[in-house]
Amino acid sequence: MNYEPGLLVAGRYRLEEVIATGGMGQVWRATDETLERHVAVKVLRPDTASEEGFLERFRAEAKHSAALQHPNIATVHDFGEGAHSAYLVMELIEGRPLSEVIKERAPLPAEEVTEILYQAAIALNAAHEAGVVHRDVKPANIVVDDHGYARLTDFGISRAIAGAQLTQTGEVLGTPHYLAPEQAQGQPAGPASDLYALAVVGYELITGNRPFAGDSMITTALAHVSQPAPQLPEDVPEPLRTVVMAGLAKDPARRPANGEAMAEALHLPVGTVPEELVAGAQSAVAPVVGGAGLLTPDPSVPTGAMTMPPHTPPAPASVTSPPQPSAVRRWLLPGAALVAAVVVIVVVAVTSHGNDGALLPLRHLSGTTQNTTQHATQDTTLHDGGNTR
Known part of the structure; x- marks a missing residue:
């Protein structure tokens, strides 16, 4: 489904303008014509709506977000699925x-x-x-x-x-600049x-x-x-x-x-x-030194x-x-993560607001850090766009 200004979603939400675009979807400023209020409507991008993995994560986002009631968390109002797409309605945050x-x-x-x-x-x-x-x-x-x-x-x-889990074993979801060490190691x-x-x-x-x-x-x-x-x-x-x-x-x-x-x-x-x-x-x-064992103090220091x-x-x-x-003490980290047998799949959230990352599916990688970087560059798929929020 292609979305455009003026489109009425679920017979209720009138789309006005795109306010953000990400790797999984678009966020539109819209009007809830039933309650006569402004809302944010997040929809799956047309090129991802048919992919079950994206749809499952979208459902999970709706379920998880709806369960959270807190003044510092964006509130979810509605969720629905059609034959070719799905939508998530949230409060419109002015900021x-x-x-x-x-x-x-x-x-x-x-x-x-x-x-x-x-x-x-x-x-x-x-x-x-x-x-x-x-x-x-x-x-x-x-x-x-x-x-x-x-x-x-x-x-x-x-x-x-x-x-x-909605991810494969060893898969890491996140944005590299903000990725915790345990996530970077596939935990x-x-x-x-x-x-x-x-x-x-x-x-x-x-x-x-x-x-x-x-x-x-x-x-x-x-x-x-x-x-x-x-x-x-x-x-x-x-x-x-x-x-x-x-x-x-x-x-x-x-x-x-x-x-x-x-x-x-x-x-x-x-x-x-x-x-x-x-x-x-x-x-x-x-200081961090290569070795065997995750986050283990080095007694030799x-x-x-x-x-x-x-x-x-x-x-x-x-x-x-x-x-x-x-x-x-220094901390020992797996030498394998830095020198040999790097095994990780990174899927990076898309955003252009802070150049935080890109959608980057990486296959199982092996070899030196230099080879890993070259392999990653070859497998990179970039999608430009703004933040999805």
Whole structure:
């Protein structure tokens, strides 16, 4: 089915204009003629509507999104399927994706970053408590209005934590710049993976740059596994600095315990260091070496091999100073992921708002990192378009 302005969907929703396009569908501004209100109508793109995989994910998005009732999550109003397509009706959010905000005025003030991350963290906590993992947290999927009110959108590749998988074994869904290390290694995404992605968003809001990047989407994804996180500037105030860095820990167990814990840490008094997250923040910047075993401390590294640079924020006398650890160990990562037998399929969500990625189906890859990158380049399929939200 081809969609055009003026088309009436399900005898009720009058399409007006396309406001976003992605790898799976289009989002239209529309009018609900029954309730006389503006809505957003997401439809499968004509060239994907007949593919069962896309339709299954679309159904899953409708089911998962409808189960989430939270002020910081876009509300779903309706869902339906026709002979040749399907549609999802959501509230129309008046605002701008963070990807546009970052492009225009990053780095953002610490106070603004804190509030955006706080709202996104409590939204993710609500989703996780409802049993849903987003799997594609990125600036393009967080919409902020002129008053700083943030909404989490686009659960297009989300999954039920206890539900059936819609992906193949070893398949990774997400956007490379925001992909958690465990996802890049083919492990299932969990709530901690969403928090890692949110920490990447926080880093980008603070600095205007993403913490990890490569020459290709594969090397970018592997950078999350093989490279330590770059330090935030020392003038970034606490607790924001430690919370974001802890969220970037390679080991999911060293990140904030959940979205609520992350949000609470962000709202500690200005200048306060969240002590429970200091170890995670330190591990995020520890050197990474190739080896056998996932996220296993290297006992050969001597005490004091890596510590976070001292940071003394301007704060009142009640500020808690971070403990000075005697050692922060390097983390061993699978050499196979970096040198030999890389086996991963990455399907990257499409967006042009922040150049976050492209639809990139990759076959099983093997050989050196260099060969992997060349193979990936040959198999790349790019679809230009805006964010689907």
